[in-house]
């Protein structure tokens with residue numbers, strides 16, 4: 367039985383693309399939005415907007431209440447210990463840059479930042495820059511053949527000079543859960559800070575950050591079926607208290623003179639300027655909507671689709687999977703075929719997949735590849751999407767070989 371998605375009809379964007387002859391298989395780059403999110407966005411904008419936190423009038427109070435309600439929803443959704451542990455940013459990238467500045471004063475020359483070989487540029491370049499500014503060592507944990515961080519090597523490499531560990535929860539290229547519990551235990555044993563890049567992982571299943579025990583966790587609304595332009599930075603209260611402020615301006619200040627100022631603690635102290643009010647409110651709606659789903663049914667559907675994707679790829683001659691993907695996506699290359707040529711032919715047949723380095727150039731180089739094709743799934747995809755993809759893939763490979 368080919369998987370059918372009971373959620374597909376909730377996504378006007380998917381239906382619109384389908385009507386245009388487009389098969390969307392790029393949800394790991396950004397997800398389509400359910401009607402509930404569109405309704406929340408338009409509902410807020412159409413009912414009279416106001417700026418948050420500063421207005422003493424009714425529209426301002428209403429906007430502030432909705433904005434702060436979204437913060438509570440995010441805190442509950444991630445099982446943070448308090449709403450104060452949730453900072454709104456522009457996305458995972460901004461959250462990670464915030465951390466790289468916020469933690470800078472705590473790192474001394476010669477100390478180590480540890481990342482892994484599969485990190486997205488967003489969880490590499492801010493640390494690389496910080497390492498250069500502070501004369502730190504940036505140590506890269508190697509992977510095993512499946513595409514998971516090699517825990518034997520990690521146990522050997524994480525040591526007394528390690529001050530910070532920053533790793534992905536779920537790889538955007540290899541589609542594997544990383545061994546976070548074990549990695550975080552190694553960091554904790556050294557008294558190092560831990561940062562988890564949840565940009566891909568957040569949307570799959572439910573995550574209990576208190577149980578996970580990381581210091582910081584970042585994710586992006588637009589990959590969570592929410593609007594773009596907003597992301598979350600979770601920080602454990604004590605860890606947040608150690609961050610230095612990074613952007614300065616309205617709303618983050620307690621008291622200002624011409625020559626000096628005192629700043630608010632988190633979260634508002636890290637939300638300088640007018641935030642993306644409508645997007646935050648709509649993110650709240652996306653979380654409500656996600657909460658209302660039958661998670662077991664979503665996971666079962668996504669697993670069935672993923673199994674079908676893997677089986678189809680593995681049955682084709684010359685198709686090579688990158689690592690051993692467990693869920694959500696699969697990246698592959700084809701012997702003797704350039705990924706850009708293949709992507710072009712797929713796109714001409716209305717197949718929206720991603721080709722290239724997937725913002726993980728060092729990983730691609732370490733695999734000896736200039737790029738790969740990535741197919742990624744959302745809950746709205748179904749067996750027909752995969753049939754269209756494989757039929758287009760077969761046509762393209764016939765032409766190219």
Ligand SMILES: *Cc1c(COP(=O)(O)O)cnc(C)c1O
Pocket residue numbers: 394456457458459460486488489534536537538563565566586597
């Ligand atoms: C998408 C992604 C990011 C960056 O997220 P933005 O929303 O583009 O800021 C970081 N890490 C991973 C693993 C990602 O997939």
